[in-house]
Amino acid sequence: MSSNADQAAGLTAEQVMMRDVAREFTRAEVTPLANRLDPEKADIPRALIHKMGDLGFFGIMIPQAYGGLGLGAFEYCLVAEELAKGWMSVASLIARGNGFYRSIPGEGAARDAKIAAMAQGRYLGAAALSEPQTGSDLSSVACRARRDGDEWVITGNKYWCTFADGADFISVLCRIDDPDAPDGKAGTVSISVEKPQGELPKGVTGSSIPKIGYFGWKTWELRFEDVRAPVAPASDRGSAPGRAFQATAAALGLARAHTAARSIGLAQAALDHAIGYARERVQFGQPISDFQAIRFKIATMATEIEAARQLMYHTCRLLDGGAAATSETSMVKYFASEMSERVTSEALQILGGAGYTTLHPIERYWRDARLTKIFEGTSEIQQRIISDALLGKPTRR
Template sequence: MSQDGLGYMTEERRMIRDAAREFTMKEVLPVANALDGPDGEIPMALREKLTEMGYFGITIPEAYGGLGLGIFEYCLICEQLSRGWMSVASIVARAQGGWIQKSMPEEMRKAYLPRVVRGEFLGASALSEPDTGSDLASISCRAVLDGDEWVLTGNKYWCTFADGADYLTVFARTSAPPSPEKRWQGISCFLIEKERGKFPAGMIGKPIPKIGYFGWKTFELALDGVRVPKRNLMGEEGKAFLLMSKGLEGARAHTAARAIGLAQGALEDAIAYATERKQFGMPIAEYQAIRFKIATMATEIEAARQLLYYVCNEIDSGRRCDKEASMVKYFASEMAERVTSTALQIFGGAGYTTLFPIERYWRDARLTKIFEGTSEIQQRVIATSLLGRSEVEAMIAERAFAGQAGKQREAA
């Protein structure tokens, strides 16, 4: 099966992909098979090897010690890493400069980005809240300026790596939204430096029990008077939602790459199992039912991969492709759940054990339909791009605005 994109795959990109593949099969997959589980953690030794490969600085400019590559190469690498362990492809995303590259002045980039490349300054983002899933414009965590410090109060949810990160980026409301159409205004972003393995003063973290995405913990955070230096406001006050939105295309491409990597791992394992497993006197790969399943799986993976290549090329070319980024995130994540489920079926009862990594691919593939915007959110973005905003969306915005106004009055 082809993993090359016509007109996209240069010799350099093939070398980058193949090196990531070799690294994954040798270094990532064995660790994942040994440690994946509720109590397993990505070992520091593996993180150090990721640093040696340059994977914490894929998209960081060479001037700061990074590889200076684009979203295309970033997704090539992360697809391969996810073939071993999706969490490893995700911890790579906790570098790349994140919000620092997007919003910080040059002196802060010089101070922070080399540390990011060395794996010494990895971040975690606190956006969502217990009552605010996909509707991030409705967050209620508040930040009030007190002299030279911002004081943050509220709750955050789904903050993965909050304990192990070296800094947190927390989104909080600094002013009320002016209208239903501009509910995103008034949200600001703050960088909170912290000691690795601990939470800053005024913050408590409680792990959320989950069925997958192991290797690190995901937290619910309670902020009670967390104080942040005034200079650690990232970007313009009240406009952090726009800052976040600018990164969605790359983030959704990255999730699509992770989904494709999971599906590729499931396909390869299913092919290997089908050629070895015998029933009724012959390998199950000889039966048409199995052969057609594998043919369909391979086709769907390749279709998602080629769409991803197109989207990555558009992003790196500087062209807007929010609709297409939603398309590939939606298509690839839905595909990954189907493919990993089919692969598990090929394994039969063996697939429903922890003796094979197929159950890990299956569990993690299910998550790709939820994070970085659910499949339904992606469909909404695509539909709005094609059909315009619906009356229902306007009504929802009105109700959300009324709810936010009520919360602001209560807080006052």
């Protein structure tokens, strides 16, 4: 049943039910697993992925005609927030379905079957966008794709490709190798390279990148050496010919709302843990939750979380209404990620020395919150997008 707060926030009974299913799943399945596996830097088990697929988490935004739920960004972010309370990597994992179904290679009934499998978490994607010398400026990708009949031939390096080994295909952003292009600047293309689960594609070598967080899956540096993949049919979904970068940039709006949801989930989990600890921790003869310094910290943390959540709700409704919401998605990603680092750090401070141990999950929330300020466009990139919308592009002299 919806609470008064849920009703005031405009959540429908169906949305509340979906959120609560994700909340209970996180409590029973995700959090215990994260507490055990994150310290070991172990991978998310396939068994958990299959359970998530059975609940429909990978198909929230996949149309019903393909076996998905046919819902929107709002439901997607509701579920992501709850999953992130247990383990941000699990909350990120659902994007490997919802955010990837348009990139599935093939055509006809065979492709439809893959989309249906994706909605069940049985066929998932990964993205190879960034490169060793290309971070936020994806317009400068140097990985090349040469057309050879009905195939693309890919050569180059990619960086920050998470789940490259576990996915069923990798969507690779490439520069089209066309010596006849004006000024030598050919367009871009996204190429889906299929592969077996647990392996890299044939012709691809790589190594996992040592990270300080975001455990549960590996993030890869990859080298493509004459890797072949079919050219997508002309009627295929996706970007206009040569404009994959523009399509990728447009798709980042949803990804940024998703990052905001993950940031909020991390912050809420840290706050909840800090409140529980403050009520039990006794110093100077009384629970530290009686001290004004702690109470004011908690009040500020809760306020910032709720502000971010309401901005996320607003942004998701804009997206579901068909708006590009370019500024709003950058605003919510920027605000929520910055908030999440502050709140998780304050939660660690409330726990004192205990917070700086692996005996409590606060350190995991803190490490993962720090990443939200970097991926899907850094905080500085979001500030640039927002300021450009307000002021126009900077004057070049």
